[in-house]
């Protein structure tokens with residue numbers, strides 16, 4: 001009765017079972033996976049959000065496949081601040097990046113084709129691809145002081161069925177930006193194989209630390225057909241608004257064709273409602289007040305993490321260049337899943353095991369840097385307690 005693409009394993013995993021069991025005993029959970037900014041105690045300008053959603057424009061319907069021009073102009077302004085000049089014609093609004101991925105996969109791939117995605121990375125790629133009848137071939141990121149793309153392996157995985165290279169800039173959860181030298185080689189792979197480049201930049205405004213070796217935005221990159229994705233969920237910490245976009249760039253003839261075809265895909269759905277699109281310029285402006293609060297939270301929690309780990313901890317924190325997450329490498333005496341389950345059962349702390357993000361080996365735990373400092377601090381102290389107990 002159901003399509004094969006929906007044959008997902010529906011049983012809860014061992015970690016979710018441990019959480020349910022603890023909650024059913026009435027015991028609390030310190031959630032260090034929390035990355036919903038609307039529940040992390042930031043001071044959002046509520047009045048602006050509410051008034052942005054109540055403009056006169058929302059009473060008229062003037063459908064535009066790309067989304068309201070005023071909204072796309074605001075997105076163009078956002079990139080202009082980053083030194084990237086785009087025209088509103090190059091912007092398509094979507095109701096979140098998931099829909100943006102769907103549009104792109106429908107545009108560039110036939111059923112059974114594949115896209116190359118980083119590993120470890122965003123866990124939703126497998127679902128987004130499968131729902132669009134596309135497969136995912138992983139290409140590894142490797143860690144040595146910092147994260148790097150394994151471009152030789154990526155090259156070896158390109159076949160005639162490859163349609164795009166996906167990058168996440170900075171990546172979730174590794175926090176690594178794509179470097180200029182890496183982008184050059186990715187572009188070469190795209191040119192040779194006739195592939196597009198898809199850059200997810202939802203976390204691009206959250207660079208941490210002075211060591212910013214990254215390239216800025218991919219939105220201005222025109223050497224190959226390039227789709228850059230971002231949106232309000234991270235830029236303005238408004239995931240509930242469900243508003244994102246694709247910025248398209250590339251060599252002129254290919255770009256023109258891509259825009260024409262994408263316009264028909266977008267016209268088929270006309271999915272972004274007028275009230276949201278009309279609110280976008282004001283909601284995008286909110287980034288100026290919310291981003292400093294978030295960056296300060298990320299840096300503060302990172303300091304708490306480093307202080308709690310100290311110099312002699314059996315766990316190491318991997319280097320981060322940006323984004324909302326930190327990765328801990330734990331002693332491999334047990335699997336990441338076993339560590340995570342023990343943390344829930346013994347200390348009531350929830351973290352994500354690395355295999356959620358496709359870490360191929362080792363015991364890695366991923367923590368969100370967004371929770372309120374009291375919760376974060378208590379959570380990491382308990383992680384240390386469990387590790388010290390195991391080490392002794």
Ligand SMILES: Cc1ncc(COP(=O)(O)O)c(C=O)c1O
Pocket residue numbers: 095096097098122168172200202230231232233239243244
């Ligand atoms: C890499 C990445 N892309 C996209 C998203 C979601 O963006 P949106 O809410 O616009 O769909 C997330 C959410 O965590 C993410 O980690």
